[in-house]
Amino acid sequence: MGASRSGTVRRPSSGPRPRMSGPGRAPGALGQLRRLYEQAKRAWDRPLTAYYLILGGSLLITTLGLVMVYSASQIQALEYSLSPSYFFRKQFLAAVLGTILLIVAMRMPVRLHRALAYPILVGSVFLMILVQVPGIGHAVNGNQNWISLGGPFQLQPSEFGKLALVLWGADLLARKGDRQMLTQWKHMLVPLVPVTFMLLGLIMLGGDMGTAIILTAILFGLLWLAGAPTRLFGGVLAVAGLLGFILIRTSPNRMARLACLGTSDAGPGDQCWQALHGIYALASGGFFGSGLGASVEKWGQLPEPHTDFIFAITGEELGLAGTLSVLGLFAALGYAGIRVAGRTEEPFVRYAAGGVTTWITAQAVVNIGAVLGLLPIAGVPLPLFSYGGSALLPTMFAIGLLIAFARDEPAARAALAMRLAASGKKRSAGRWNTMRRRAKARPSGER
Template sequence: MTAVDASSVGRRGPGGARDALARFLRRPLASYYLVLGAAGLLLLLGLVMVFSSTTYMSTQQFGHPAHYFLRQLLWVTVALPIAWVISRMPLRVLRALSLLMVIGATGLLALTFVPGFGVVRGGSRNWLDFGGPFLLQPSEAAKLALIIWVAHVFANKGKLIRHWKQLLIPVAPVAGFVIALTLGQNDMGTAAIMVLILLTMLWVIGVPTWLFGLMMGVVGVVGVYFIFTAPHRIERMGNFLDPFADYTNTGYQAANSIFAFANGGWWGTGLGASTQKWGTLPEQHTDFIFAILGEELGLPGTLMVIVLFLALGYAGLRIAMRTTDTFVRLAAAGITGWFMVQTVVNLGMVLAVFPVVGVPLPLVSYGGASIVVTVAAVGVLLSLAKHEPGAKEALAARREQRLERREGRTT
């Protein structure tokens, strides 16, 4: 074998792949493309799985198999332009809108308690009905609004943030009120996600260890209180490790989720060939869509989803770590923490590692409000990625190249 052949083999081998990956990650816009690619693939896979998991239910309820898929496609079509606008929005505009976002989200949360507007679904009063064909879930918008506003407040404090009281005022009362409204809706899963998002951001900003430990203790005590004051939560906590002990009641969803993975085996039954979606597994297109994915696509499909979320999480952390802007760092950490925490909770719930708490899988599960807000959050991440070192220069150079190509075609 010649030297040229040997070097060619080396470039094609594992070492060559690692070198190519290293070169890609050294590019100023690597985080931007990672967020765009991972989120785009998850969104596309979600559309496929929503269609696959709802064909029977849609046919039974509406007479044709694509009802839920078309609604999800409509929401995605609405969400993508919003994300595009946000990704190109100057950060000063996003920050200026942060207070209005929190006020608006809080007002919508409060509106769920008004008779005639609030709708109870799945035991939680976390939906708004304005009389149209679609329902709105304000708690989803509240997550993103809180992240943007908290990042803006902390960034404005500057060096004052070194004093622990500045970490709590006004963030603690405002966030506490939003979380209290969510708990009042009987939506403990979403409230827990909000708390974990805020703890992530406080950790990133550098909260004193004693204060962080105190907050963790308070959160733990409050969480235990809410669990043991609700009989249905006590049952879930007592049975989630062995769903088959109460198969016909509290363990039904978790047990059938396990059946889905067992039926799929290593390689899956094939796209569209799930048996659990035929009315056996409740919420198969929302909270438990990962179980249907595991049944139909097997281990390769589940690993693909996990890898895509890990890539999205890595890109978000990379944005937070590489920037010198406090707002960018906190907003990126908050959005990344939200996606990762909610993903872990959903996968743990579907795999019967965690109790069933009713949390969808970001970008994949069916749901109008959740898909619009999570895609909008991806747009925020894309905007934040443009503030990494060298990213603005790379974007300017790319625009110049496109302009030159257009001018070349017109001459």
């Protein structure tokens, strides 16, 4: 049965022989890791990677922020004799409005974004002037930076000043770049620096040092993207540093915040109480936290648990895993913004994307650094995460800008067109198959 016609006996086949790892061949596990690395690298280099990172990362941060605002603000609301979901409902409404702004900004063409630069700047300056008018401006925690809109709603115009500086500064530098004027230092600084200092002056009239720091970071981001020489960049940095030193030195409150860096004691008059209990909240969370809603520090121990120090409550309830997840999402968002700014050939898109990325990244660093005790408490919210509609609305509009820029890349447009064509073919094929099934189901004879 196993013999051939020539009389030779056939040996049963045992299948393909396994590959043996030799000196010139990588072991199986190492080769598999290399293949996985190559696949991940190809996926990371796809044209739509930045688009999905910005869209997915921002939505995840906002959603997780809503959950943490609800958890961190319940006790605060009860202390004010309000419903436990009071702050959450206001934040959810702001998130819905912000999502609409995001979609609008995502659908707007670049030329319309540029056309809005001057109106947004003028409107922001006008509102910041109104803040200083007695009877219109409203003070919160000693800083007069708010306008009451009636009832529980308030507006902080300085938050919209960040968006105004990004759009106006990007349009200004793009127009000067088209005329080859950025090679002269006076055209690079004027009127960008004077207008920024005007915004900073209006903000500092209300005592908001934190927002002034973020606007200064945006200014330096725009100058860096415009290719400012090191000497010019260093000169502007020195002037800003000197002004910051004077403002901190002449304010006992800011000096007290500076003295709380790395402290392990509440200090005289409990001036470092907030910084100390922020560290307590992070330390008590461990690796996986005490559980959502199980924070102890939000029960009157940690001031501002749902705004400036929401990251500390996140660390207490979700642990190191939760805080690292938030950091990873912000890192992905920052990387995607840098990638959009680096791959575009349009100057306005490069400056605007870089300005938005600088804004969100710098604000996240300042907020998280203050919670960790590495930076002074500046009173800035964590972007997309902390409670506050005035901060959430312009930030989500800025995210819509980044999404629009990411979709506008030539490779991304081609990839989206191919996907739309493929989905259209699938829909037409599905309709054709449905029509064929209906035709077969009809009776063949006539009545």
